[in-house]
Amino acid sequence: MYGLGIAKGMIVTFKHLFRKPFTVQYPEEVVPRGSRFRGYEFTWYEDRCTGCASCAKYCPLGTINIVTHPEGDPKQGMDYAIDIFDIDTGRCMFCGLCVEACPYEAIQAGGPLDDATYDFESLYRDKHKLTEMAQEHLHGHDFTYPNGKQAPQPDEKPLHIGLPVERDRTR
Amino acid sequence: MVKTNGDAKLTLKTEEVMVNIGPQHPSTHGVFRMRVTFDGEVVTELEPIFGYLHRGSEKLAEERTYTQVITLTDRLDYLASMSNNLAYVLAAEKLAGIQPPERAMYIRVIMAELMRIASHCMGLGFFINDLGALATPLMYMFREREKILDLFELVCGARITFSYMRIGGVSGDLPEEFMPALVKFINEMPGYIDEYEALLRENEILISRTKDIAILTAEKAINASVTGPMLRASGVPWDLRKSDPYEVYDRFDFDIPVGSTGDTYDRFLVRLEEMRESVLIVKQAMEQIPSGPFRALAPALIHPPVGEAYAHVEAPKGELGFYLVSDNSIAPYRCKIRAPSFINLTVLRDLIIGWKLADLVVIFGSFDINMGEVDR
Numbered sequence: 001m002y003g004l005g006i007a008k009g010m011i012v013t014f015k016h017l018f019r020k021p022f023t024v025q026y027p028e029e030v031v032p033r034g035s036r037f038r039g040y041e042f043t044w045y046e047d048r049c050t051g052c053a054s055c056a057k058y059c060p061l062g063t064i065n066i067v068t069h070p071e072g073d074p075k076q077g078m079d080y081a082i083d084i085f086d087i088d089t090g091r092c093m094f095c096g097l098c099v100e101a102c103p104y105e106a107i108q109a110g111g112p113l114d115d116a117t118y119d120f121e122s123l124y125r126d127k128h129k130l131t132e133m134a135q136e137h138l139h140g141h142d143f144t145y146p147n148g149k150q151a152p153q154p155d156e157k158p159l160h161i162g163l164p165v166e167r168d169r170t171r
Numbered sequence: 172m173v174k175t176n177g178d179a180k181l182t183l184k185t186e187e188v189m190v191n192i193g194p195q196h197p198s199t200h201g202v203f204r205m206r207v208t209f210d211g212e213v214v215t216e217l218e219p220i221f222g223y224l225h226r227g228s229e230k231l232a233e234e235r236t237y238t239q240v241i242t243l244t245d246r247l248d249y250l251a252s253m254s255n256n257l258a259y260v261l262a263a264e265k266l267a268g269i270q271p272p273e274r275a276m277y278i279r280v281i282m283a284e285l286m287r288i289a290s291h292c293m294g295l296g297f298f299i300n301d302l303g304a305l306a307t308p309l310m311y312m313f314r315e316r317e318k319i320l321d322l323f324e325l326v327c328g329a330r331i332t333f334s335y336m337r338i339g340g341v342s343g344d345l346p347e348e349f350m351p352a353l354v355k356f357i358n359e360m361p362g363y364i365d366e367y368e369a370l371l372r373e374n375e376i377l378i379s380r381t382k383d384i385a386i387l388t389a390e391k392a393i394n395a396s397v398t399g400p401m402l403r404a405s406g407v408p409w410d411l412r413k414s415d416p417y418e419v420y421d422r423f424d425f426d427i428p429v430g431s432t433g434d435t436y437d438r439f440l441v442r443l444e445e446m447r448e449s450v451l452i453v454k455q456a457m458e459q460i461p462s463g464p465f466r467a468l469a470p471a472l473i474h475p476p477v478g479e480a481y482a483h484v485e486a487p488k489g490e491l492g493f494y495l496v497s498d499n500s501i502a503p504y505r506c507k508i509r510a511p512s513f514i515n516l517t518v519l520r521d522l523i524i525g526w527k528l529a530d531l532v533v534i535f536g537s538f539d540i541n542m543g544e545v546d547r
Contacts (some may be wrong), residue, residue, distance in 0.1 A: 005373030010215075012370045013307065022314075036343065038328030059238035095242045095334045100342060101471070106357075 041111030051080030110146020201542025301536035340466030399489025403434035
């Protein structure tokens, strides 16, 4: 009989009239994300970073710019002081290779999710802005890193927030 | 002399009109362009034009390290990124001689099969959308794809550009909450496929629009090296998972759905049945998956010995192959991608000529191409 197939299909459609809607009203309710969700902004912890530049080497797009100079006593174990650490988030594609590359878990994905900006320039973040974001995250999450580990309390080792400086892309 | 096909019997000869379809057109699945000549309503000539989405992925791969190329493969067939990842890492492992641990191989198989379900959901949904069933079946299929993407998000954190697989394994082990979620999904999925069948399989409009339309004979399909569901719809049981098993596919028991005539309806049915088989494979993989390491002890920066390697997988759209040449540096010397969508398009002109304008959209929809892969 012609029309039987269509009638069968309509029964399926009819059943869906009585189910609950799936819609989540976004700004009021937020769907919880898994622990590995990769859409968050990167946070960078200057106290953990040794300036090895693994993240910059792993980045397929070269969005991380890092300039260091050796510092300290070679007998004590020489360290690198970080002059510049910039992430150009506007070009970042959130592949997560830098997070995987960092041996000291200094760069982690787990910053803010809804950080749309009005201008492209503010997506270019220098180390002061990144430290500020990291501080914000630590204060908001009971001094826990995004990967779940405990961060030092502020009185143990003060994390500094530098003053924002004028950015120069020619550096 | 105008060729007639099916019920398109021409009695009145009209002046031929050339029409540009695309690159911005809702039925061309991306930025595909066809220069079509019509005689009345019947297509007499068709010229596919592509390259609007060309990003030079093969050339870009030559200046990236072997690990960084994985992020490029996500962007080829963006509805089946896991399969692209898999094909690339298989080629790179072959080149570097790295053997992934068993658990990693099982995880990859589960991911590839889930990706096949999601990709076929999209392929079928947009095919039905092209037929005129505006959005209702498509939304049903989007619902299941969404669930699969949620699973992927648990595992690797992303929903489209996964970059999950690594040379020698995968980037992370399955999280604790993944397996219960997967069991729940796999138990639900056959019911959803039944729902699609009830909705579409016996629908008279769908049958009259697709049955005996654009028949692709087995001989023609093989001559044009068409692969994937399009070839199997023509009655050729060629599936790389059976004919050249990679990873652990030889340990699973599954069938290859094969069509009988090779018309548009068969291409639709083969994809529907393949989703069922994929569910079966995932079920078996879930039972067999061993514990152990998920990643081989491979250096992060590999220098494969001078040589070449080709690895191919049965991607949702057909045979996806990666040909890599190494000159012992950190980046591939040459990376050639055999994209199934691109090669399947070679029979487009032969299939469409002689059919009407309304059939053109449907036949093209049954190809299930992805422009990210065609132009790469």
